[in-house]
Amino acid sequence: MTRLLLILLFICFPAVSAYAQRSPDNLEFTSLVMDAAVVETFNELNVSGKSFRLRSAENNQLNYILEQSLINFIKEHNGIVYVEREENPDDSIQLDFTLEYRIVDYEMTYAKAPKPYPKGKNIWRESRIIAIFRLLSEDGGRIHLSEEVNRTVGDNITRKEAKQFSHARSPLMSPQLPEGGIKRYLEPAVVGSTIAVLVYLFFSNR
Numbered sequence: 001m002t003r004l005l006l007i008l009l010f011i012c013f014p015a016v017s018a019y020a021q022r023s024p025d026n027l028e029f030t031s032l033v034m035d036a037a038v039v040e041t042f043n044e045l046n047v048s049g050k051s052f053r054l055r056s057a058e059n060n061q062l063n064y065i066l067e068q069s070l071i072n073f074i075k076e077h078n079g080i081v082y083v084e085r086e087e088n089p090d091d092s093i094q095l096d097f098t099l100e101y102r103i104v105d106y107e108m109t110y111a112k113a114p115k116p117y118p119k120g121k122n123i124w125r126e127s128r129i130i131a132i133f134r135l136l137s138e139d140g141g142r143i144h145l146s147e148e149v150n151r152t153v154g155d156n157i158t159r160k161e162a163k164q165f166s167h168a169r170s171p172l173m174s175p176q177l178p179e180g181g182i183k184r185y186l187e188p189a190v191v192g193s194t195i196a197v198l199v200y201l202f203f204s205n206r
Contacts, residue, residue, distance in 0.1 A: 051081070
């Protein structure tokens, strides 16, 4: 129930985590974005007492996160869930539906936060997922649902957090930090000064 309330808060108030004491790291934030996409797609579906087989329609390095979001949603709504593994299919399980999922696109970005922003949290982190879900009945393969969802969630974090949260094993969760502070002004000044010195030396030696 706590997890579901957090998801609903992210759906209704995308910047809610900016006011939290501890910001979720990039892996946790990715999970929250995918949770929001799952809730948006299946919130009206009657899951209770039904059994579902999860099947990935395409390999993606983030499949395990979306899969976990689907598992959590089905269990929290009193459904039964199985994950299909190609190397070990189990045809003996009595199923109601096969739920296929595919991540079409996922992106996480850092940008300068628009003012006003919470104290110190001057980085705007935003994640966007595009995913396709298809729900098939086991008795004849009738399509009950086929939907593409496009969900974006953002929050404010500090520059220090942005550096710490980069996920070493996934470039998709390691966005580039925007330039800021003194560096933004120092680099052009250094380049300009260097050019000026070179021009002066060139003409003084002629």
